[in-house]
Amino acid sequence: MAQLIPNVFSSYALTTQEEEQGQILTAIQKMVLQNKLSTIAEEKLHLTYSAAEPLRYAQQEAELTGQLGILQWLLDTSNQVEESIATKLKAVQEASKNPE
Numbered sequence: 001m002a003q004l005i006p007n008v009f010s011s012y013a014l015t016t017q018e019e020e021q022g023q024i025l026t027a028i029q030k031m032v033l034q035n036k037l038s039t040i041a042e043e044k045l046h047l048t049y050s051a052a053e054p055l056r057y058a059q060q061e062a063e064l065t066g067q068l069g070i071l072q073w074l075l076d077t078s079n080q081v082e083e084s085i086a087t088k089l090k091a092v093q094e095a096s097k098n099p100e
Contacts, residue, residue, distance in 0.1 A: 020085065025078040037071040040064055 002012040014022065025033070044064040049057045 020081050023077050023081045024085075025074065030075060030078065033071050033075055037068060037075070040067050040071070044068070 002014050002018055005011045005013055044061065047057060047060055047064070
């Protein structure tokens with residue numbers, strides 16, 4: 001069971017299995033995140049630079065880039081964990097078919 005680690009940012013001590021389970025997204029969660037990613041990417045494409053406010057453009061671009069990065073990381077991590085679990089499961093199934 002996850003245990004709260006007392007610190008400023010609230011983190012948890014998780015087992016490997018808990019960590020894996022927590023990183024797997026449902027199909028609907030993936031769809032929602034993909035829609036968000038798409039919306040933010042479109043927003044980034046439509047940013048316009050203003051010579052009068054160059055810092056504002058830079059801040060908006062940086063914020064959108066960060067949002068895209070974290071959404072992509074969440075989707076990629078979920079897919080990687082799913083692939084890892086599928087590979088482990090396949091290995092176990094193969095081992096049970098061919099006991100030595």
